[in-house]
Amino acid sequence: ADEFDVDWSQVKIQQADLDPKYGAQIEGGSRAIPTNYDPMRQVGAAGRLLMVGAAAEMWSVPARELATSGGIVTHAPSRRTATYASLASRAAAMPVPDAAAIKAAYKDPKDFKIIGKPIRGVDNLAIVTGKPAFSIDVSPPGMLSAIFEKCPVFGGKAVSANLDEIKALPGIKHAFIVEAAGRGNNSLASGVAIVADSWWLANDARRSLRVTWDEGPVATQSSVGYAAQARQLAGQASQPPAPTGRGTAVVGDVEAAFRAAAKIVEAEYVFPLLSHAPLEPQNATAHYTANGKLEIWSPSQIPSLANPALGAGIQPGDVTMHLVRAGGGFGRRLVSEYDVEVAKIARVVTEERTAAGLPSVPVKLLWTREDDMAHDQYRPGAFHFFKAGLDASGQLIAFRDFVASTNSVLPANEFPRGFVANFSVNSAPIAPFDIPTGAMRAPSTNGVSFVMQSFIDEVAVAAGKDPLQFRLDLLANAVPGGAAGGFNGARARGVLEEVRDMSDWNARGRLPRGTAKGVAFQFAHAGYVAYVVEVAVGANKRVTVNKAWAAVDVGRQIVNTSQSVNLVQGGLIEGMSHLMAWEITIDKGRVVQRNFGQYQPTRITQAPSSIDVRFLQTDFDPTGLGEPSLPPAIPAICNAIFAATGVRIRSLPLVGDGYGWA
Structure with missing residues (x-):
């Protein structure tokens, strides 16, 4: 325009x-x-x-x-x-x-x-006035509503159900078992579909549903078992990484450097599986016609005709897909098994109606919040076993990370690679691990930033150095072997120096007892973001995030200043949810947490009073901002908690260690 x-x-x-x-x-x-x-x-x-x-x-x-x-x-x-x-x-x-x-x-x-100007969202008015704007609002004429009860254990199958009893309930039009089909994340799970005149009737009938499940082998898996296996695997940390191993990195000789080091710092860090928990649960609407065509309304982030075609058992060319706004995605809707499910349900409904001499009708599938949390594509968790070596002057001379992972992306290219002469990343998979995982806002760095930037902070303290200056000193001295993954040390220094000045970092010693500032930065999705966060920790580990400052480098041009500031502020606030209370645990192959009572997001009263955002417009092509703003918020807050209390945060969420928001 x-x-x-x-x-x-x-x-x-x-x-x-x-x-x-x-x-x-x-x-x-x-x-x-x-x-x-x-x-x-x-x-x-x-x-x-x-x-x-x-x-x-x-x-x-x-x-x-x-x-x-x-x-x-x-x-x-x-x-x-x-x-x-x-x-x-x-x-x-x-x-x-x-x-x-x-x-x-x-x-x-x-x-x-x-x-470069603040432009309001084109559908802001529709949203704030409650006009139909989201996938959940789709309501074509004659539509029926469906729920889909899947086995609580991943990979389990429905053997039988009291279908005749369900069909006799008021408003229930159809009830049937769905057989599993396809492989991978975009596949069709086994379960029981109930279709009714309204969603409320379908969901109410669900309370009377009795299903016999074949839970399968995943019923033996648990978070406790994953953790025990991770610690057993940690014994492999000193073994040289396989040069071609997944996500490995070898620069220099870390073991020799450790032997020569004046001080060794070791720590174990953990971050858990997470559910995306968008406010709008997964849903889609589909109309399968008697001539074998499918029309579908989907909020998918990566729409594909193949997914509903799989569910309906037809060719992709026979599918018409309308894209509708999602009520939150955060990477969850990159996988759209709900499209597969609604297509299958819509076909069975049409076939049963045709046999009864009735016309085909659209069907909306809407998951409950409990469905959404129990059948997500979870952010992977990981156990990181760190070791660092410092020389007599406090200079970092060796850095090693061994990762026991539930399919997590490994930090082979993460800072301080390229700025420490001896650097190693190695891993071993936790197996069996049959919980579905997928991308979450800022894939990989949303967890890796917490562990890497927290441990770097820990190393800085062990060296007796200012944590922000320690990072700047490292970034000023590139070493042979080089940074990887497109990382630019000068741009990282730029955001750190800017946030230092914005936050009056050097005056942090004047803060009252129990209040402190923490720092972290991250290179993610081609963008550089550094945070300083001021935190107060009161009695009984009650935490208040007072203020935050963010310096951001995503290139020479900010396209929409209003939305860009919103993305940074929202990234920090979402990071606060990751930090404090979000965790998915597995027991006997099923998810323990089922709703927001057990998985509480950050509330508006817990957000900082101010989040100051400044953009450095550098001579690089403009890049995105949805991902980069979240990851460093988490370690910045954790590092501030350490500075305020002397207690290092090495595992998330904080509620597991008795913390809570003030």
């Missing part, structure tokens, strides 16, 4: 259906800005050139004499104007400018009217 030179009030945004002509329609990985920023500028600039060209041709004047603004082309010498609408037909017949001409037509950033 900015490059096209129209006013934001003239722009109408419409959600597209899933269609190959749009390319990859994916929402995730902080890819929107790096993927679309330049292509959108190209489209806008090309359109503006075409409008100018059409006006120049119509008026027989040089294009250089024309100017654009607000969707109007103006020829100042003759005082003539033409709207883009009046020029559209002529412009459509003109050849598209070449790439060089389009690039040359780009606006100077100082002339941007929309980019």
Whole structure:
């Protein structure tokens, strides 16, 4: 819109259906800005050139004499104007400018009217006034509602159920067993579907449902067993990593450096499985017709025709998918087994109705909160066994991390790699582990940042150094072997120095007893974020996050300043949920936590009184911000708790050690 030179009030945004002509329609990985920023500028600039060209041709004047603004082309010498609408037909017949001409037509950033300004969300009004805006609001005519009861043990199967009794209940139209199909996360689990005139009737009937389950082998697995196995595996920590092992890294000789070290620091850190817990539980709506076609309304972050096609037993070409807004995703809806489930249920409903001489109808599947928490694609957990070596001057000379993992991404490329001469990451898998896992906001770094940045803080204290300056000193001295994964030490130093100044870090010694500041930074999804957080810890381990400061480097251009600040502030507040109370535990193959009473998110009264955000606009292409803002918030708060109390936080969530919000 900015490059096209129209006013934001003239722009109408419409959600597209899933269609190959749009390319990859994916929402995730902080890819929107790096993927679309330049292509959108190209489209806008090309359109503006075409409008100018059409006006120049119509008026027989040089294009250089024309100017654009607000969707109007103006020829100042003759005082003539033409709207883009009046020029559209002529412009459509003109050849598209070449790439060089389009690039040359780009606006100077100082002339941007929309980019870099605070722009409100296009559907804010609909949301705050309660208008239908989300997938849960989809309600085509004649729709029935469904629940789907799955085995509480992962991989379990329904053997039998009291279906006749359920079908006799008021408003119940269908009840049937669904057999498992497919493999992997986007597969169809075995269970029992109940379909009724309303969701409330279907869910009420569920209370009378009695299912005989074959729980399968996963019923022997538990969080206690995973932890015991992790500590057994820790004995392998000193073994040299296999050079081709998954997520391993070997730089220098850590064991030799440990033998020469003046001081050794060792610690075990743990972070748990997490559920995404979006406010809108998983749901989708589908209509299977008697001619073998399926229409589906889905909130998927990575929509695929193959998923509902699997459920309905048809070809992807026979599926039409409408994309609707999700009530929170955070990576959960990158997997859309609910699309598979609703497609299967819709087909069975249509077949039963057809046999009874009734027309097909749409069916909405809506999970309960308990379903959502018990059948998630969980953020993996991990056990990290650290060892660091310091020389007599307090310089870090060796760093080792051994990871016992439940499918967690390993920190092979994480800082301090590239800034310590001897660096090693090795791992061993916890197995069997048959709990489904998937991406969560800031995949890998949402847990790894806690352990790495907390242990770096611990090493700094052992060295007798200022934790922020310790990081800066490390970043100033790259070593052979180099940082990996695109990490840029200068950009990391930039956000640390900025947040130091923003927060008046060097004056932290004047804070009252029990109040302190902590620091952490993270490179994630091409962005750099550093936090300083001020925390007060009172009696009975009651914690208050007073203030937070964030310095952010995501390149040369912030596209929407309002949403960018929101993303950073929201990242910190979501990180507070990870920190304090979120944990998924497994007992006999099933999830223990079932609702927010056992999995409490941060409330508005627990949020900091201020979160000051500052963007460093550096000479790098702009990148995304959804992921980078969350990970370092967690260790920054933990490091502040240590500075306030002298107690190091090495496992999450904090409620497990008796902490709570004030």
